[in-house]
Amino acid sequence: MKETKIFEKPKSMVDVTTHYCPGCTHGVAHRLVAEIIDELGIQEKTVAVAPVGCAVFLYNYINVDAYEAAHGRAPAVASACKRLLPDSIVFSYQGDGDLASIGMAEIVHAANRGEHITVVFLNNAIYGMTGGQMAPTTLVGQKATTCPLGRDPKLAGYPIRMCEMLSTLQAPAYIARVSVAKPKYTLKAKEALRKAFQTQIDGKGFSFVEILSTCPTNWGLRPVDATNWLEEHMMPEFPLGEFKTPA
Amino acid sequence: MGKRFLMKGNEALAEAAIHAGCKYFFGYPITPQNEIPEYMSKKLPEIGGVYLQAESEVAAINMIFGAAGTGKRVMTSSSSPGVSLMSEGISYIAGAELPCVLMNIMRGGPGLGGILPSQSDYFQATRGGGHGDYRLLVLAPSTVQEAVDLTMLAFNLAEKYRSPVMILADGFMGQMMEAVEFKETHMDGLPDPAEWAVGYMKQRGSRALVKSLYLDPEELETHNWKLQAKYAEMTKNEKRHETYLADDAEILIAAYGTVARIARTSINELRAEGIKVGLFRPISLFPFPYEPLEALPKSVKQILTVEMSCGQMIEDVRLGVGKDMPVSMYGRVGGMTPSVEEIKDQVRKALGR
Ligand SMILES: Cc1ncc(C[n+]2csc(CCOP(=O)(O)OP(=O)(O)O)c2C)c(N)n1
Ligand code: SF4
Ligand SMILES: [Mg+2]
Numbered sequence: 001m002k003e004t005k006i007f008e009k010p011k012s013m014v015d016v017t018t019h020y021c022p023g024c025t026h027g028v029a030h031r032l033v034a035e036i037i038d039e040l041g042i043q044e045k046t047v048a049v050a051p052v053g054c055a056v057f058l059y060n061y062i063n064v065d066a067y068e069a070a071h072g073r074a075p076a077v078a079s080a081c082k083r084l085l086p087d088s089i090v091f092s093y094q095g096d097g098d099l100a101s102i103g104m105a106e107i108v109h110a111a112n113r114g115e116h117i118t119v120v121f122l123n124n125a126i127y128g129m130t131g132g133q134m135a136p137t138t139l140v141g142q143k144a145t146t147c148p149l150g151r152d153p154k155l156a157g158y159p160i161r162m163c164e165m166l167s168t169l170q171a172p173a174y175i176a177r178v179s180v181a182k183p184k185y186t187l188k189a190k191e192a193l194r195k196a197f198q199t200q201i202d203g204k205g206f207s208f209v210e211i212l213s214t215c216p217t218n219w220g221l222r223p224v225d226a227t228n229w230l231e232e233h234m235m236p237e238f239p240l241g242e243f244k245t246p247a
Numbered sequence: 248m249g250k251r252f253l254m255k256g257n258e259a260l261a262e263a264a265i266h267a268g269c270k271y272f273f274g275y276p277i278t279p280q281n282e283i284p285e286y287m288s289k290k291l292p293e294i295g296g297v298y299l300q301a302e303s304e305v306a307a308i309n310m311i312f313g314a315a316g317t318g319k320r321v322m323t324s325s326s327s328p329g330v331s332l333m334s335e336g337i338s339y340i341a342g343a344e345l346p347c348v349l350m351n352i353m354r355g356g357p358g359l360g361g362i363l364p365s366q367s368d369y370f371q372a373t374r375g376g377g378h379g380d381y382r383l384l385v386l387a388p389s390t391v392q393e394a395v396d397l398t399m400l401a402f403n404l405a406e407k408y409r410s411p412v413m414i415l416a417d418g419f420m421g422q423m424m425e426a427v428e429f430k431e432t433h434m435d436g437l438p439d440p441a442e443w444a445v446g447y448m449k450q451r452g453s454r455a456l457v458k459s460l461y462l463d464p465e466e467l468e469t470h471n472w473k474l475q476a477k478y479a480e481m482t483k484n485e486k487r488h489e490t491y492l493a494d495d496a497e498i499l500i501a502a503y504g505t506v507a508r509i510a511r512t513s514i515n516e517l518r519a520e521g522i523k524v525g526l527f528r529p530i531s532l533f534p535f536p537y538e539p540l541e542a543l544p545k546s547v548k549q550i551l552t553v554e555m556s557c558g559q560m561i562e563d564v565r566l567g568v569g570k571d572m573p574v575s576m577y578g579r580v581g582g583m584t585p586s587v588e589e590i591k592d593q594v595r596k597a598l599g600r
Contacts, residue, residue: 063454065446065456080271085446106302
């Protein structure tokens with residue numbers, strides 16, 4: 001019988017096992033980015049900027065030129081790289097602590113300048129890498145190691161909605177929130193990533209894709225339960241959809 | 248002699264960078280260095296470069312990280328509080344072995360301090376500032392012409408060692424007007440960015456990684472020793488200093504930057520009174536030129552360090568001369584400057600005259 005290959009690893013993805021925990025969706029997000037890079041044929045001119053967070057080793061899995069930025073500073077690194085290499089396709093990949101806490105100034109200003117970069121924002125409502133501390137996106141009542149009784153808005157405020165906030169700015173061209181928790185969301189996530197990279201290729205400006213993601217380890221849930229928890233609790237707080245699309 | 252231009256120190260520093268081939272500037276406004284970004288914002292777009300006003304010094308230094316990773320000549324400038332804010336990024340730049348030029352036009356501290364000239368960031372510049380075992384190559388000009396020459400040299404050295412180089416000057420240098428000449432500088436054998444920078448994946452056939460994380464302690468140790476070997480090379484090759492009337496001096500003034508310039512006038516006037524006084528002026532602060540202090544002329548019986556700080560460079564002077572040579576210190580701080588007369592008085596006092 002003649003075999004036809006219908007599924008394979010993206011070319012720009014390195015053939016290694018990732019360090020992610022079982023059920024972590026960072027890996028799914030990486031794969032989608034790699035598929036888009038392949039489909040757009042931009043591997044050799046793509047530059048990745050990795051964050052500080054669980055995705056710091058992004059460059060071990062996606063085979064493109066890459067920087068490892070200081071915690072939260074990826075948009076500044078990416079902005080400068082793109083300005084010096086305007087023909088490159090530059091993207092940052094950042095967690096919620098990285099982007100919405102320590103790096104808030106850098107993301108807001110890169111967006112506001114309309115930098116021609118793409119930002120992939122992994123929101124898992126927790127500090128994964130450092131062991132489950134409260135993030136700016138942690139839900140009200142959600143337990144974390146630094147809010148053991150659950151996030152109390154009187155003490156710690158409310159989860160920050162980055163897409164909504166950045167959408168108040170005039171410059172950004174594409175802003176969307178997607179999820180990779182279940183296959184039915186993943187296809188849409190891929191389309192959003194494609195649009196985001198295409199926005200950059202077309203020279204239309206800043207593009208931003210927030211991906212609601214799981215962290216079973218620090219949520220204290222089994223992988224399947226984590227995907228359900230994301231659907232039930234995160235999605236109402238962080239509604240999916242496109243917030244801005246290029247003219 | 249080439250064409251000479253009458254320029255303010257800060258503008259001369261900026262123009263020197265452009266002459267050295269720097270087309271990319273990222274920074275955040277702070278007095279007393281604002282003429283540098285202002286000059287760059289006008290000139291760089293005219294030559295196809297990039298001027299970008301960052302949202303903070305934190306962002307600015309990380310833009311330098313991103314820009315330097317492309318292998319092109321890039322720079323930022325700031326003043327003391329801004330450099331404090333940049334320190335994390337400078338450590339990352341050193342760790343990732345990126346070439347770039349940083350300028351600190353020092354003002355008085357600590358905290359918000361003041362806006363007048365100071366030399367109180369000597370420790371920060373030469374002893375780290377950021378975390379980890381890294382060094383900056385630090386050059387301290389004392390005239391506007393020297394600021395121009397050292398800036399042009401700084402870009403070559405940054406590339407040669409793939410390391411950040413700092414021009415450490417004070418607010419006087421930034422504001423002073425002098426005639427300067429831009430001499431062409433060229434250094435042979437500089438590494439080709441295509442070998443290591445991002446943006447050459449197609450040409451090189453493999454990707455570049457700009458990073459400083461080594462979770463394996465053995466690897467991180469190896470990386471650290473590699474950096475140290477580089478600093479040892481700098482120490483071997485890049486020490487610079489000047490002496491003035493030192494050969495028969497009884498007392499030597501140790502001073503750098505603007506203070507060295509004031510001290511020269513004091514020395515000329517004291518010499519006219521018959522007092523044998525000379526000058527030792529380090530030009531590179533890291534690597535510090537210890538050797539001339541280790542082998543002082545026999546006539547020298549003591550050293551007077553003069554700084555616009557409470558006593559920072561004096562520690563390197565002491566390291567150089569050893570414990571048998573008396574070293575005293577005269578400092579003015581907070582934007583106050585030692586005057587020619589004050590330095591003369593200090594010398595007379597030290598000699599008991
Ligand atoms: C300046 C600085 N502060 C703190 C840290 C420690 N740190 C590393 S990762 C991290 C949080 C990462 O969380 P997030 O961005 O949400 O990424 P995740 O691991 O959840 O994907 C923190 C606080 C650091 N590396 N640098
Ligand atoms: S800690 Fe959480 S975010 Fe990090 S790899 Fe594990 S599951 Fe993923
Ligand atoms: Mg997170």
